[in-house]
Amino acid sequence: KNEVEQSPQNLTAQEGEFITINCSYSVGISALHWLQQHPGGGIVSLFMLSSGKKKHGRLIATINIQEKHSSLHITASHPRDSAVYICAVKETSGSRLTFGEGTQLTVNP
Amino acid sequence: GAVVSQHPSRVICKSGTSVKIECRSLDFQATTMFWYRQFPKQSLMLMATSNEGSKATYEQGVEKDKFLINHASLTLSTLTVTSAHPEDSSFYICSARVRTGPYNEQFFGPGTRLTVL
Numbered sequence A: 001k002n003e004v005e006q007s008p009q010n011l012t013a014q015e016g017e018f019i020t021i022n023c024s025y026s027v028g029i030s031a032l033h034w035l036q037q038h039p040g041g042g043i044v045s046l047f048m049l050s051s052g053k054k055k056h057g058r059l060i061a062t063i064n065i066q067e068k069h070s071s072l073h074i075t076a077s078h079p080r081d082s083a084v085y086i087c088a089v090k091e092t093s094g095s096r097l098t099f100g101e102g103t104q105l106t107v108n109p
Numbered sequence B: 001g002a003v004v005s006q007h008p009s010r011v012i013c014k015s016g017t018s019v020k021i022e023c024r025s026l027d028f029q030a031t032t033m034f035w036y037r038q039f040p041k042q043s044l045m046l047m048a049t050s051n052e053g054s055k056a057t058y059e060q061g062v063e064k065d066k067f068l069i070n071h072a073s074l075t076l077s078t079l080t081v082t083s084a085h086p087e088d089s090s091f092y093i094c095s096a097r098v099r100t101g102p103y104n105e106q107f108f109g110p111g112t113r114l115t116v117l
Helices: none
Strands: A004-007 A010-014 A019-025 A029-037 A043-049 A052-056 A059-064 A069-074 A083-091 A097-099 A103-108 B004-007 B010-013 B019-025 B032-038 B045-051 B067-073 B076-081 B090-100 B103-108 B112-116
Touching: A004 A083, A010 A019, A019 A029, A019 A083, A019 A103, A029 A069, A029 B103, A043 A052, A043 A059, A043 A069, A043 B103, A069 A083, B004 B090, B010 B019, B019 B032, B019 B090, B019 B112, B032 B067, B032 B076, B045 B067, B076 B090
Parallel strands: A010 A103, B010 B112
Antiparallel strands: A004 A019, A019 A069, A029 A043, A029 A083, A052 A059, A059 A069, A083 A097, A083 A103, B004 B019, B019 B076, B032 B045, B032 B090, B067 B076, B090 B103, B090 B112
């Protein structure tokens, strides 16, 4: 079992739909990252969370430390949101990030 | 967020040659830099962690003599793939960590796609 699990693995949506991607982890963490990787490969850091909720534009990230769960929401999705979304956690015991396997999101016009 | 650049973005080389990839933090000084590789449809795999002025710490299974890491300054780290072979073809991504207030934030470079013929 991976320490960081994401669901779903693949998600196809129509433009305008509200999207949720989930991340569950099994270790104690000091921070959780949501990353976006476009087909060209470059990675953009969307959020770093240690508690509560953060919002940036149409993106919202939440984390529940007690339940070891985080969600990434995209409101009014657009085809340019199509990418792989990766959850990564920084364990309290170390310095490295542990990555989920990613969620491939495709938003159709 | 802070910007991390990588150069080159794409490189094709012949088997047996060496390739150097540069990673720079453009507007901040990074306390630590990380090197990852990513195979198609897979997540990032940490290769090594480097701190400025000290030797890199390599992950298990990563050959330090094959993947040479130099972290000469707080804004520059280089990864040299020595005597590259086709199985080294991969997407290499660097990441830089910076202290922001009480937290350590990590920013990623755009990656370098290496193809070894």
